[in-house]
Amino acid sequence: xxxxxxxxxxxxAKDLERxxxxxxxxxxxxxxxxxVETAKQWFANNKMPDLIFSDIRLSDGVSFEIYExxxxxxxxxxxxxxxxxxxxxxxxxxxxxxxxPIDAKELASALNKYRAVKDSQxxxxxxxxxxxxxxxxxxxxxxxxxLALQRNALVPINENEIAYFHxxxxxxxxxxxxxxxxxxxxxxxxxxxxxxxxVFFRVNRQYLVHIQAVGRVKTTHKGLTVExxxxxxxxxxxxxxxxxxxxxxxx
Numbered sequence: 001x002x003x004x005x006x007x008x009x010x011x012x013a014k015d016l017e018r019x020x021x022x023x024x025x026x027x028x029x030x031x032x033x034x035x036v037e038t039a040k041q042w043f044a045n046n047k048m049p050d051l052i053f054s055d056i057r058l059s060d061g062v063s064f065e066i067y068e069x070x071x072x073x074x075x076x077x078x079x080x081x082x083x084x085x086x087x088x089x090x091x092x093x094x095x096x097x098x099x100x101p102i103d104a105k106e107l108a109s110a111l112n113k114y115r116a117v118k119d120s121q122x123x124x125x126x127x128x129x130x131x132x133x134x135x136x137x138x139x140x141x142x143x144x145x146x147l148a149l150q151r152n153a154l155v156p157i158n159e160n161e162i163a164y165f166h167x168x169x170x171x172x173x174x175x176x177x178x179x180x181x182x183x184x185x186x187x188x189x190x191x192x193x194x195x196x197x198x199v200f201f202r203v204n205r206q207y208l209v210h211i212q213a214v215g216r217v218k219t220t221h222k223g224l225t226v227e228x229x230x231x232x233x234x235x236x237x238x239x240x241x242x243x244x245x246x247x248x249x250x251x
Contacts, residue, residue: 001027004042006054006063007079008034012100016053016079019107036061037244043070051114052076053098060245061197075117077110143194148173148181155181159199163213163228165191167206176213176229201249203238214250 001024007013013032020027030049033039035058043066054063054076067076078097095117096110144159163174171183171191185191192202202208203226215227215234223240224247238246 002030002047002050003027004030004049004052005032006034006039006052006058006066007032008055008059010034012055012079012102016102016107019102019104020053022104023108023111035059035245036063036065039063039066040070043072048073050074054078056080060242075114077114142196146173147184149184150179150181154184157181159195159210160212162210164210165208176210198249201246203236203242203246207236209236211250217247217250 003020003024005013005016005020007016013034017029017032020029030046031042033042037060039058051074052072054066056063056078057080063078066072075095077095079100079102080097081100096113098106098110146157146159146162147154148157149155157173157175161175161177163176165183165188166172166174167188171185171188173181173183175181183191185194188202188205188208192200192208195208199211200208201211209226209228213228215229218225218227220237222237223243224238226236226238226246228234228236
């Protein structure tokens with residue numbers, strides 16, 4: 001069997017590969033891919049695998065972007081750390097999913113399901129339904145209004161008023177108007193899960209930026225430097241690893 005792994009966490013990918021090889025001693029691992037972009041490039045230059053194990057959230061986006069834009073003719077088993085309540089909305093339309101940390105017995109069960117349906121002609125239709133339902137779930141959960149603290153008072157702030165979130169010792173919310181508030185959220189990871197990825201981009205560990213706040217973008221030896229509009233702290237560095245994804249997000 002020819003299997004592709006799409007996973008951006010090296011240790012998780014290594015452990016998944018080990019479990020697959022234990023279950024399928026003669027398996028050939030086609031590749032381990034860590035991003036949407038590398039996966040698209042891989043499919044353009046390699047034959048279709050028999051089966052894909054795919055994480056949902058990758059380093060540069062959501063893996064469904066791969067399957068929306070390419071014609072994937074093989075089944076997919078999703079691996080995810082997402083809350084199982086969100087997964088219930090589309091579980092019946094997937095081959096299966098494995099909740100991290102991955103259990104050997106659950107992986108074996110997923111492989112049995114694959115064997116049962118691998119020749120089915122409805123796989124492509126199931127995947128399209130899965131993608132559609134995921135988009136519905138994701139769209140509904142995007143947060144458009146935030147509560148922030150200023151001078152011991154809570155202030156409601158709309159998404160389109162936000163320039164960026166900045167993590168120092170705490171999370172600050174900066175507005176387009178130049179105001180600075182303390183966010184009600186404890187981490188940027190939490191906020192990143194709530195906002196629309198078409199509108200906000202995590203440029204580095206400290207900044208989550210709204211697209212309307214982006215001014216000029218300059219190329220540097222380290223990657224990119226972004227100048228923000230109408231903000232005092234106006235320059236933010238982006239690593240080479242994120243530069244391509246950031247430029248694609250802008251257009």
